[in-house]
Amino acid sequence: MSETRHTRLLIIGSGPAGYTAAVYGTRAMLEPILVQGIQPGGQLTITTEVENWPGDTEVQGPELMVRMEEHARAAGTEIIGDHIGSLNLSSRPFTAKGESGTTYTADAVILATGAQAKWLGLPSEETFKGFGVSACATCDGFFFRGQEIVVIGGGNTAVEEALFLTNFASKVTLIHRRDELRAEKILQNRLLKHPRIETLWHHTLEEVVGSDNPRGVTGVKVRDVRDGTVSELPCTGVFVAIGHAPASELVVDQLETHNGGYVYTKPDSTSTSIDGVFAAGDITDHIFRQAVTSAGMGCMAALEAERFLASLEEPVDEVAAE
Template sequence: MTVHTTRMLIIGSGPAGLSAAIYGARAGMEPIVVQGLQPGGQLTITTDVENYPGFRDVIQGPWLMQEMQAQAEHVGTRMIWDTILSVDLTSGPPFRAVGDSGDVYEGETLVIATGAQAKWLGVPGEQELGGKGVSACATCDGFFYRGKKVVVIGGGNTAVEEALYLTNHSQDVTLIHRRNTLRAEKILQDRLEANPHVSTLWHKKVERFLHDETTGALRGLLLVDTITGKESEFAAEGAFVAIGHAPATELFKGQLELDDSGYIVVQPGTPKTAIPGVFACGDVMDHTYRQAVTAAGTGCMAALDAERFVGEREFEAVKLAAQAG
């Protein structure tokens, strides 16, 4: 067993975690990033990225994350490939985490950037057509379906918001829901009903995503009526699964305040949790925007706040020592 100590321990290596690492390293915090099960986060499974500032042409998600990691390492971040199994936030600082390797990590500050995963339907064709017509983020990928026929699957706020957003790009948007009523807020339902470019298919469950034999891209969906059991095909060039996200917060249950959906609660407008010295950034605390650029922004904020936290502690220590002397 090895004990790794640092002024800034970062769990998670997506845009939020790596941005925190870049800022932390440049401030002399000598951060350690524990990369987790999916180094680089969700962008490593995203092909075309067209909305990250600074790049005129489309870039690839894995390439972007490789560059961010290289930048973080260049300025002094230590990257460790391990998966955290448990954390102890009750007695810190230092805050303690134990990895799958058996190694222990101790940080004077802790930055949580474990992210969130989109919930998927788990039906045939969904995984194979990811990036080829099937997506879980209209804000990320809607632009690629300009003028095309698209569907959104779900019935909550996210589904309705994504359907409305897609009308910026398509005049043929269909919301598919397995029930006959939506869970979305009434004001969103009213906006949906008033939009002439959105229609709704009720009592329909997606059984399979269908691909085009020639192009390999999505050509439609096989639907099942939840009342009659009758199957039907529905043609579409884009399908957006909007049944929610699952934040990776299992490690922190009982130690940090989580909201009803499992996201870490932070002080409004900051990455600060209820525990001084513990910060949360990116999708693990953001259930509204969920973009790489906003995750990077909150990662920057977490690093700056962590630096201030350490500086204040060191100043207090020096002052107490002077008084004692």
């Protein structure tokens, strides 16, 4: 049965940015509603060990997100397991329609829908996600100290990941389907001169090879695009670095975006191109993409939403008639 719910603050998304915004928004007495989306908890729910969350030497990604959700609920946030299918930002109150049939109206909106790493779509890639296959060198590179790993891609992301991984790996092989990189020249120069990086040109990833007990990567099969021959390389880690896609489908035609769909926010702010709409986390961050920076932006968004909503309630000065 369809219904309409109104809230002063609607938070769309349930990763670190969304849950942090919920805690701060609730403490500001805004009584926010948070709609979780199709993947409650976001990308951390498909991550295993997290060792860079302040206060936890090590924590499982899904466990961390459960704790964040519990914190938001304990603070008093109303959390709804729905997915927003459309969002109208043309007038206030803003209107969001959930796939459950519920319509949500709000005086302010925080977008925290995140982003998703782009994957190759291989069945073996899916099998070993979190068990040697990753899309985040900053998150998982630490686990491959002294090991041989491969990086897939040829743009800035791939080159930056390969260079970063040399801090841990004994050898990094960059696999690229062409004979030249798309990355910035300065990054290319650093990569090509690095003694622990080898570049395998004209190849694509065909299959991730590994064991089941315990589950882990032992190598990759790669295909030479020139003659179709397949060969195998030993490695224990595979980093897919072909970019990220922000989950901005709801607003890409309504808000100003940049860098392939990331929502633009004003300098030192989470404010977007529409007053009363704020963006936090990976939907706006194409540089850092870390849980801790997303949480920080969620805090900023809630504080800015609080100020915005307070400004709507300020009385208009009356000019006394003479």
